[in-house]
Amino acid sequence: MTGSNGPxxxxxxxxxxxxxxxxxxxxxxLNALDLTMVRxxxxxxxxxxxxxxxxxxxxxxxxxxxxxxxxxxxxxxxAGASGDGEAVRGYFTxxxxxxxxxxxYPKPYTALIDGYAMGGGLGISVHGSARVxxxxxxxxxxxxxxGFFPDVGASYFLPRLPDAxxxxxxxxxxxxxxxxxxxxxxxxxxVPAADLPALRAVLTAGGAPPDAVLRSFAAPVPERPAxxxxxxxxxxxxxxxxxxxxxxxxxxxxxxxxxxxxxxxAASPASLAATAGLLRAGAGSTLEECLxxxxxxxxxxxxxxxxxxxxxxxxxxxxxxxxxSTPVPTL
Numbered sequence: 001m002t003g004s005n006g007p008x009x010x011x012x013x014x015x016x017x018x019x020x021x022x023x024x025x026x027x028x029x030l031n032a033l034d035l036t037m038v039r040x041x042x043x044x045x046x047x048x049x050x051x052x053x054x055x056x057x058x059x060x061x062x063x064x065x066x067x068x069x070x071x072x073x074x075x076x077x078x079a080g081a082s083g084d085g086e087a088v089r090g091y092f093t094x095x096x097x098x099x100x101x102x103x104x105y106p107k108p109y110t111a112l113i114d115g116y117a118m119g120g121g122l123g124i125s126v127h128g129s130a131r132v133x134x135x136x137x138x139x140x141x142x143x144x145x146x147g148f149f150p151d152v153g154a155s156y157f158l159p160r161l162p163d164a165x166x167x168x169x170x171x172x173x174x175x176x177x178x179x180x181x182x183x184x185x186x187x188x189x190x191v192p193a194a195d196l197p198a199l200r201a202v203l204t205a206g207g208a209p210p211d212a213v214l215r216s217f218a219a220p221v222p223e224r225p226a227x228x229x230x231x232x233x234x235x236x237x238x239x240x241x242x243x244x245x246x247x248x249x250x251x252x253x254x255x256x257x258x259x260x261x262x263x264x265x266a267a268s269p270a271s272l273a274a275t276a277g278l279l280r281a282g283a284g285s286t287l288e289e290c291l292x293x294x295x296x297x298x299x300x301x302x303x304x305x306x307x308x309x310x311x312x313x314x315x316x317x318x319x320x321x322x323x324x325s326t327p328v329p330t331l
Contacts, residue, residue, distance in 0.1 A: 010040035011062075017206030018055035020048050025062045030069035033120045038094045041124065045101055056108040056210050058203055059124065067113040067137075068121030071095060073146065077311040080302035088302045089295075092151075095120060096291045099153050103127035103287055108210040112200065113137045113178075114193055123152025126186060127287075130214055133178035134193040139186055142173035144267035147310030147322070149275045151298055155282030156290040161185050163228055164235035170275050171240065172263040180225035189218040227256050238280055240264070240272045268306045268324045 009026035022044060024031040031037075048054040061067045072091075079087040102109060102124060109128035111117075117125055117133075118140045125131045133139070141150035141158070150158060150170045158166030165184045168174065181187035191199055191214075199217045203210060225231075230253040234246040244264060250257035264272065274297060282290045301307050305325050313322035 008040065009034070009037050010044070012040075012044045014048070014054055015204050015206075017204060018053060019204045019206070020044070020054045020057045021204065022057065022059045023062055024059070024068055027061075027063035027065070029072075030066035030116060031061055031063055031121070032069050032072045033095065033124070034072040034075060035091050035094060038091075038098050042094065042098045042101060045098075045105065049106060054107065056110065056203075057105070057128075058200070058210075059109070059111045059128070060200065061112075061115070063115065066116035066121070067111065068118075068124060069116045070119030070121055070142075071123075071152075073119075073148070073311055074315055076302050077308060077316075080304075081308055083303070085299065085303070089299050092295055092298045092302075095123065095152065096295055099123040099127050100288065100291060103153070105129075110203065110210050110214070112196060113139070113187065114196060118142055118175075119150075120152055122154070122186070126157055127153060130189060130210060131181075131187040132189045132191050132199070132214065133181050133187040134191060134196065135178055136193050137178035137181060137187070138175050139177075139181045140173055140175040141170055142175075144171060144271040144275055145173050145263075145310065146314050147268040147271055147304065147306030147308070147324070148301055149271050149278060149294075149297065151294045153287055153291055153294070155278040155294055156285065156287045157186075159238075159279045159283035163224075163232040164238070165225060165228065165231055167235040167238050167243075167279060168231045168260075170279055171235070171243065171267070171272055172260055173267065174260070174263060176225065179221050182221040183223065183225040184228075189214045190221050191217045192219060227253060229253075230256055234260070238276055240269075240276055268310060268322070270304070270306050270324070271310075274301070 011023040011025050014020045110130040111125035112132050114134045116138050158170045178190050182190045202213050247257045247261045309322045
């Protein structure tokens with residue numbers, strides 16, 4: 001579960017102004033985080049944490065399509081299928097430790113998200129101090145569709161989003177754009193994609209602190225994300241069965257309700273149950289407690305039939321027709 005030979009998939013440098021830049025450079029895989037990338041990111045951030053020459057960290061992508069499309073779940077699936085529990089635990093332990101490192105980072109940590117940011121991509125952005133998105137950004141925690149569950153600390157940050165929006169995102173795996181990401185709290189600033197080169201130049205030129213620079217570039221966003229009222233009505237009671245009933249009865253936004261029901265119908269029932277339990281527990285837990293809980297469940301889920309089948313259908317055979325079989329778990 002390590003990266004292949006070739007150029008390093010994470011490039012790092014520190015400018016004379018004190019801005020440390022991380023470039024995610026695995027474009028063929030949409031920067032999916034393999035263990036090599038996780039280790040390179042961790043090593044760089046640990047090295048810079050106490051370096052007085054580093055004043056802030058900027059994370060960007062070389063891919064025109066994605067910031068980071070998630071973790072390397074195909075490799076996780078292979079390790080789980082072969083019974084290599086040590087590799088599975090090693091990957092998730094390293095990834096979640098990286099997320100915790102970012103969450104507690106003592107210096108400004110800014111992620112520029114232009115394109116996909118899903119799963120593990122949110123783990124290395126949402127926990128930072130600033131998440132900049134463009135109109136081309138697409139954010140999601142799509143794990144229930146592959147027999148997994150929202151991890152990388154999602155059981156901490158999703159239930160803390162307003163108006164049950166995190167429950168909606170976590171259970172359905174729905175994708176949202178940049179404006180909605182800022183409006184619901186997943187992102188902090190919306191900047192037009194055309195302005196990203198100028199923003200990056202100013203951020204790495206020194207002078208004003210990152211928060212002041214971001215404020216000067218940020219565009220206005222709606223006060224509430226799309227479908228906020230319907231989400232609040234349908235997901236206020238965090239139980240999959242009750243959510244389904246409310247969606248079936250939703251009269252004000254029936255088309256959205258039908259689309260949302262279709263997402264739930266396509267998801268693994270075991271994943272929906274596990275996600276509901278995690279988000280319910282995470283609402284009253286610290287990030288560290290959430291990550292520890294997620295780690296144990298991730299190690300069990302990686303060897304489950306639903307995860308093996310879900311990744312097969314989505315990313316291996318790509319037939320998009322998973323056949324779920326795992327019994328609904330009890331946490």
